[in-house]
Amino acid sequence: MDAEKYWHREIEQCQHMCLTRNTSAIKFFDATHGTTETGHKLFMVCTNDYLGLRFHPEVIEAAQKCMHDGGFGSSGARLTTGTHPLANQLEQNLACFKCSEAALIFNTGYMANLGLISAIGRSGDVIFSDEKNHASIIDGCKLSKAKVVIYAHRDMGQLKELLNKYRYAQSRFIITEGVFSMDGTITPLPNLAGLAEAFDAHIIIDDAHSLGVLGKDGHGILEHFRMQPSPRIIQVGTCSKALGSLGGFVCGTKTLIQYLRQCSRPFLCSTMLPPAALAASLKALQILRSEPERVRRLKWFSETAKNVFLESGISFPSESTAIFPLVTGDEALTMKIFESLYQRGIYLAAIRYPSVPFGHARLRLSVCSEYPEDEWRNALLDIASTIKTVVGHF
Ligand SMILES: Cc1ncc(COP(=O)(O)O)c(C=O)c1O
Known part of the structure; x- marks a missing residue:
């Protein structure tokens, strides 16, 4: 098989398995918010900028x-x-x-x-x-x-x-x-x-x-x-x-x-x-x-996430870190949850193969010390109810 044909086949395979990724642009205007090229505003709940320092x-x-x-x-x-x-x-x-x-x-x-x-x-x-x-x-x-x-x-x-x-x-x-x-x-x-x-x-x-x-x-x-x-x-x-x-x-x-x-x-x-x-x-x-208080605030926001997920019956195998993997184990389901939240203005990263093994798809929530408190809590409640609605149970 020549190279172009092989690439084409791989792209089709990705589509078939719900593994297609794209590089659509999001412009950040502060540490935790961005807008798409069409002007859709998003609350970003999967940043690695855990302390919001890139906008300091x-x-x-x-x-x-x-x-x-x-x-x-x-x-x-x-x-x-x-x-x-x-x-x-x-x-x-x-x-x-x-x-x-x-x-x-x-x-x-x-x-x-x-x-x-x-x-x-x-x-x-x-x-x-x-x-x-x-x-x-x-x-x-x-x-x-x-x-x-x-x-x-x-x-x-x-x-x-x-x-x-x-x-x-x-x-x-x-x-x-x-x-x-x-x-x-x-x-x-x-x-x-x-x-x-x-x-x-x-x-x-x-x-x-x-x-x-x-x-x-x-x-x-x-x-x-x-x-x-x-x-x-x-x-x-x-x-x-x-x-x-x-x-x-x-x-x-x-x-x-x-x-x-x-x-x-x-x-x-x-x-x-x-x-x-x-x-x-x-x-x-x-x-x-x-400013070590940023680290304390981060921990406090992590606790909020834990409490909301516990109260909502959402399982998360996480410890005291800034990362919450919400594992569905299903690529299509993960994308459905991602898209539903995206429409509601919440960007929660969908993680699929090859970042994790096939069949271990998940949404990866992460914590930032600079989240506005109310928006963070509301987003967590929204995430919990969206997961429950899409999955039926979790
Ligand atoms: C555990 C781990 N090591 C290394 C890296 C790579 O770091 P960088 O993004 O600076 O290349 C990452 C990034 O995702 C990571 O998660």
Whole structure:
């Protein structure tokens, strides 16, 4: 079959299975509201901008000033002409916030995972990866030369058996998300740390959805479990979610970061982020430090969602995070609920294969500290009643 025919067949298959996606535009006018090109106003209840910082006046001002003073693009990769002073400053601040010795910035969180995992996974190593890990972790594993072994989601018993089986491997890396992006579940880090110690393994933890969310002051999963940093724990993160900006990062020992500077191809061979994005991330991080009440407000809004769903009999397998997966398990049903809410002015993301396995379709609600209180509560009630009407029961 020639390529065009194959593409055509795949598109038809997607339509047939209710998996078609489109890129229709929504223009945001504040952190939680947007309008379509036809002027339909939407309350966005699936943002990753958990603290509403991308619209913070100081974040915008920092980016504007940076652009005004030094232009937009960065003109090259970090090791040629792309190391703006703000890059070093942001790395120092991120390392400090994540209680690590050092940090390295990548262009996105996706590239941070690719750049880290592909660089550290050598032939003879074994990577143990949670089955629900994000695509960027899976792709990083594919690019590495290590053997990759998948363990069932958060199954510490199975992980222990696998670590034991591969105890003579050259090096062992356990890779997991802190808060799982599609399920809102939290990885059992204390148990992982115990296993890592017992089997002399490193833990790579992708804290994309924990920064600004977990822990009293939003430092992430280590703070959540009141754990001390350790050279065994490598933290990955992104500035594109709770910091409302753009850019990924890896935090770890000085040796690891220096090694990545020399050997990580996505770091070496791609033009650096625009300095304005660095300025925005830096300012957002400062605001997160100085306004921890945003994190508390986020938790309070999460509690509201829990209470409304409990009272309405809607099941949600979520823990204390900003993500609520409302799993229908059916692609067509999920799209029906999405469309019904969309018509009512609520944008709740429909998540389907390949973001989750086929047959695990869901609506992914997320919390933002800047939701207007009444609108949030009304939207939750609306979501609950729409789900019940469309599904019959849930
Ligand atoms: C767990 C996880 N890691 C990494 C990423 C990628 O981050 P970025 O959007 O900055 O590329 C995402 C984004 O969805 C994510 O959910």
